Amino acid sequence: MSVSEFNIIQRYFRREHAAPGVTLGIGDDAALLMPTPDMTQVVAIDTLVAGRHFPEQTTATDIGHKALAVNLSDLAAMGAQPLWATLALTLPDVNEDWLAGFSEGFFQLAGRFNIALVGGDTTRGPLTITVQVQGQVDASRALRRDAAKPGQHIFVTGTPGDAAYALQQLQAGEPVADELLARLNRPEPRVTFGMALAGVAASAIDVSDGLLADLQHVLDAGACGAQLNVDAVPRSPALQSLDDTTALACQLGGGDDYELCFTADADCVEQVYRAAEDNALPIAEIGIIEPQSGIRCVRDDGSPYSPTVEGFDHFRDTDG
Numbered sequence: 001m002s003v004s005e006f007n008i009i010q011r012y013f014r015r016e017h018a019a020p021g022v023t024l025g026i027g028d029d030a031a032l033l034m035p036t037p038d039m040t041q042v043v044a045i046d047t048l049v050a051g052r053h054f055p056e057q058t059t060a061t062d063i064g065h066k067a068l069a070v071n072l073s074d075l076a077a078m079g080a081q082p083l084w085a086t087l088a089l090t091l092p093d094v095n096e097d098w099l100a101g102f103s104e105g106f107f108q109l110a111g112r113f114n115i116a117l118v119g120g121d122t123t124r125g126p127l128t129i130t131v132q133v134q135g136q137v138d139a140s141r142a143l144r145r146d147a148a149k150p151g152q153h154i155f156v157t158g159t160p161g162d163a164a165y166a167l168q169q170l171q172a173g174e175p176v177a178d179e180l181l182a183r184l185n186r187p188e189p190r191v192t193f194g195m196a197l198a199g200v201a202a203s204a205i206d207v208s209d210g211l212l213a214d215l216q217h218v219l220d221a222g223a224c225g226a227q228l229n230v231d232a233v234p235r236s237p238a239l240q241s242l243d244d245t246t247a248l249a250c251q252l253g254g255g256d257d258y259e260l261c262f263t264a265d266a267d268c269v270e271q272v273y274r275a276a277e278d279n280a281l282p283i284a285e286i287g288i289i290e291p292q293s294g295i296r297c298v299r300d301d302g303s304p305y306s307p308t309v310e311g312f313d314h315f316r317d318t319d320g
């Protein structure tokens with residue numbers, strides 16, 4: 001390597017800024033962090049592998065953004081406030097343009113949510129990015145999957161399916177509209193809204209594998225089922241030109257949107273809508289939790305609908 005590991009860290013990752021609770025950040029053997037008294041630590045980690053979690057042609061800036069965004073999304077789904085991040089970077093070579101772009105994408109997003117990069121590791125190998133984030137939440141207000149209970153209303157933020165449609169177009173070699181591509185490459189973690197839902201909503205999950213698959217995780221944890229009105233799932237303008245079955249396949253089965261799917265007791269629904277309005281974030285009520293296991297999809301007129309998709313599972317799909 002022409003640039004030493006030390007120089008990479010100094011040049012691209014060591015940013016001095018006063019972050020809450022950071023006694024000692026990058027530069028020592030480990031970081032010293034001070035949690036807020038009476039708050040519970042929330043920890044999540046996600047790895048992005050080139051060609052697997054993002055197309056090979058994805059720009060470094062987008063990769064930097066996405067590596068942090070998918071982790072912030074996990075904190076959002078717990079209702080947690082982001083505090084600190086660590087970054088394990090495996091690089092095939094030292095490409096300073098790439099590093100500059102990557103760190104720009106990473107720190108732009110980090111700055112918006114005031115999350116500090118406090119450490120990491122840098123190695124050589126096939127391009128792989130692991131980010132670990134830490135945040136905090138009042139444990140009694142955390143959005144746990146096992147809090148889903150019959151009678152609760154099911155909501156989703158934004159327009160799920162956009163990222164999947166963008167990927168489909170990319171893979172088919174078709175041109176992709178900028179706004180649609182941004183839904184794949186620059187997902188917006190619903191951090192502020194997630195924090196607003198803490199203590200208001202019951203359960204939450206971020207949609208990374210597909211709405212149905214992710215909702216099923218919530219239902220498994222809560223030992224319940226759901227009725228879902230597929231016509232109530234918002235469809236973005238980009239998907240309007242598709243036939244209904246294809247559009248629904250994207251909306252119900254497409255991953256990578258990082259929208260929040262959450263449930264709330266009937267007497268909290270008003271507060272949920274107020275939180276959405278405060279955050280200028282569109283939400284939609286898409287179903288109801290029921291005691292009987294499984295997801296029963298229906299249309300607006302109440303007739304049953306059989307979705308043509310299952311959620312994406314890294315160990316179930318054929319290309320491993």
Ligand code: ADP
Nearest residue numbers: 009013026027028029087089118119120121122
């Ligand atoms: P050690 O050999 O003791 O693990 P390293 O040389 O790996 O130390 O790391 C030196 C310092 O730089 C540590 O504080 C570590 O957390 C930080 N660091 C290393 N790589 C990164 C990275 N990609 N991003 C942020 N901090 C990093």
Ligand code: MG
Nearest residue numbers: 029120121122
């Ligand atoms: Mg190390």
